[in-house]
Structure formats: structure tokens, C-alpha cells
Amino acid sequence: MPLKRIFTFLLCLFSLALQAQDWNKKQSAVVLTYDDALNVHLDKVVPALDAVGLKGTFYLTASSAAFTKRLNEWKKVAANKHELANHTLFHPCDGSLPGRSFVTPDYNLATYSVRRITDEIKMTNAVLQALDGKQERTFAYPCGDTKINGVSYLDASKNEFISARGVKSEMVSKGNVDLYNIGSYMINGQSGEELIALVKKAIETNSMLVFLFHGVGGEHNLNVSLEAHNQLLRFLKDNEKKIWVPTFVEASKYLKATGAGK
Template sequence: MKTYLIPLLAFASLTAPSVASPNFTWPNGAGAAVCLTYDDSLPSQLDIAYPQLQAAGLKGTFFLQAKADTMENRLDEWREVARSGHELASHSLVHPCRQGLPGRGWVSDELNLDHYTVERVRSELQLTNTLLNAIDGQTARTFAYPCGDTAVANGSKSFLPVTAELYLASRGVSSQLDSMQELNFNNTPAFDLSTHNLDESIAYLEDCYTKGTVAIFLNHGVGGDYLVTDPQLHQDLLEYLVSNRDRFWVDTFKNVMTHTHDEFTRLGWDKEH
């Protein structure tokens, strides 16, 4: 079934924009965009994910938390990642999360976002931007919410206005899009590769292709560390993307979101929803 479906969809994309995302276009006639993202500044990303991306000729986005062993001991390697065209994005200074939510017993008192103020979030995110700027020289940046959390003070105060001000887009953990017009730049969807197999991942890609949307893959460890993505699955996904280069535009979260901003402006779509 799938072997017939794919050429048909590829042909459809040449003739008309996706029905689900009318008039929205991706560069070079691609049917969907793809972002490969990696959280928490983990060693296995430098050891395994980055070399696999380099070999495939694909660009990824590394959401770095500033307080991390690799930031202390392997900073030159992160500089090299940036020089190679990948994105160094922000995942906060110290990765605070809300301790008060179910399953969050592992969050220390020191890093308990429930006890933060919005101003403290702002200060730490600005400091992280300054640090990342010292590494890669970039000013415009994207962000990923640690643990997907968007509020402080036991959930009573949202810091979404702060991230909207500081970043051109922020990756969240919300559910998938039915059309590009639904996109919330300040809290985008993500698809956790570590909890899916290759068939499920390709089905997700093809669903995004049908809808003309963006597939945003989230990873932590790749072949090591924690919340581990199987390195063979990661490699197989990259190979699928390489062999479907004409159909999927694979680029950094920053580049894809910059293009998306431009398309929203061109089409007169509302970015605040």
C-alpha cells in the first residue's frame, strides 16, 4: 500500500499545496519540513548523533543546557558542531523543572521551577543566551522548554511571554499539527524518537507530508546516557530522509521556523494564538 501511496503524494505536491495547509509552501517544492533535535547537552550526542548527522549531510538542533559536563569539558566540540552548520539552541541555564507535577520526584529542591519567579526565568534565559552567543556568535535563537514546563510558582504564573520575547520559536511537547496555520511558534509540537520504532517514525513523517506540516523529532541520549534513542533507529531515520531528500526539507529548527515566520507574514496568518 505504502509503495503506491508515496509516489502519488509526491505527484500531488507538484500540482497543488497541501489541502491541510493551503498556500503554505516549503523551499524547493518539499512537501514537509523536518527538524532533528537533541536535548540536555549529552555526551552521546557528540559521540554518536553528531557523527551520524555529519555522515548523512543533515543539520540538527542541539538544545543545550548551560550547566552540563560537556559544556565544561568539551566546549570546543560544541563550537565545531556550530561551525559545521548545526544549531546550538537554548535549553536553559540549569534545566529547572516543576517538582510538583506527577512523576517529578527526581527534581531537586534547588532546581524546582515551582519555586522560581518569572523574573528569575528571564534572568537565567538571558544569561544562557549570552553564554551561547560567546560560543557561536549568533544572536537570534530558539528554545526548548525543560520538561515541557511553561509556568512557575506552582503553575500559577506562565513565563510564555518571556520566551515569546527572547526566542524566534520554542519547542514544546504538544500534540501534532493538523495544518501549519495551527502552529504556535511559542510552543511547538515534538515527537519523541526514543519511544517509537522506525515504522511509527516513518508514519509520522508521511502524515506530516500529507498535511504539509513540520515533523519535529526530539531526542535525549543517542546510543547512551538516558531516555535513549537506539543508534540504529537514528541512523535508519537519517537514511530514510536522505533517500527522500526531494520530499522532506531537513534543516535546523531555527531555519525552519524562520521560513515559517516568513510564510505566515506572506499569507497574512495570525501568529498569536
């Protein structure tokens, strides 16, 4: 084989190898996010993460009793490098949509103004900063609702955040990622094997996978067993040479720094 062809072939192999290691020098990224500020997050999830040396992102609803009554514990969670993130003050959802009978009139996003949700979002940021001292923050849309009467409500407060998590089930590929609506897989009842299968798909497709958990071992209608969750954590730890497990803010900053997000 001519020397030029050999060089071209080796260059292609090198390029493919780089592409396969482009998540902070790993083949994929997996982000663990937990919504709604539940007691189970402090009682079960944080100890499980700490046991294997992994970090999670906790999207906190600041009015939740599991938050307001356990502030010192959440402060310790932040000090241990987990991410405290914004899930609004009262978790308003659009009650005009099908299947939203659980939405109360007081916190019906359909009747909110952009000013009201913006004020509540900013207040939540202030509360979180008082706990962890940080200014860089990420956001998660309650119920995945992004608009009030067809208008994107986050536009008025985008400068408060570096990114936002949505609920579209997708493997995130490096490219023109919308940093203010990054997809995630909402988990409800899956087995450990099913959770691991999603991670394997992320590895195979050289993608980032964002898990969206609520209850872990109880406390929420959207729930996964503690056993399945721990099985996932063990797999992530056992495969840390292939998988980067950042917080959501770390992943977002990486996407922005590498030009993969907008």
C-alpha cells in the same frame, strides 16, 4: 468540455500542486532536535548527521558537564551549521506535578520566580552567543513546563527568541502556528520503522514533524537506539526531494516569513 471549465480544472490542479509543495518547495518538513547537552550527541549524533549531510538542533543545558567540558567541540558543531539552542542554564522542572520525584529542591520550577528563570535563560543565550556569534535563538521548555504558578514565564523574555518548542505530539500544519509552543514528538524506544512511519504521515498530511530526542544509543532514560536513529536519517536523505530537513530556527523563520506562524 468548455474552455472555461478546462481552465478552472487546471487552475485547481495547479493550486493543489502548490499546496503539496509548500514547505520550502517540499511536501513536508522534518526537524531533528536533541535535548540536554549529552556526550552522545557529540560522539554519535553529530557524526551520524554529518555522514548524510543533515543538520540538527541541539537544545543545550548550559550547566551540563557534557557542555562545559567540551565547549570547543560544540563550537565546531555550530561552525558546521548545526543549531545551538537554549534549554536553560539548569533545566528546572515543576516538581509539584505527578511523576516528578527526580526534580531537586534547588531546581524546582514551582519555587522559581519569573525573574530567576528569565536571568538564567538570558545567561544561557550569552554563553551560546559566545560560541556561535549568533543572536537569533530558539528555546525549548524543560519537561515541557511553560508556567510558574500559572504564569507563562517566557512572556518576560520572548524578545530573546524567535520561537520555542513544546512537547505536544502533533503534526504542524501551516496556519496559525503558535511560534512559542510548537509541538514535537518525544521519542523513547521507537524502532526505525516507527520513526519512518511518522515521517510518512507528515508527507501524507503536508505537515511539519519535529522530533524530540534525548539519548541516542544511551546516556538518558529517554532513549532510542543508534540503529533506529540512523535508519531514520537514511530515509530522510533518500527522500530529500520530498522532505525539507531544516534546523528549528530555519523552520521558525520560514513559518514567520510565510505568515503561517504568530
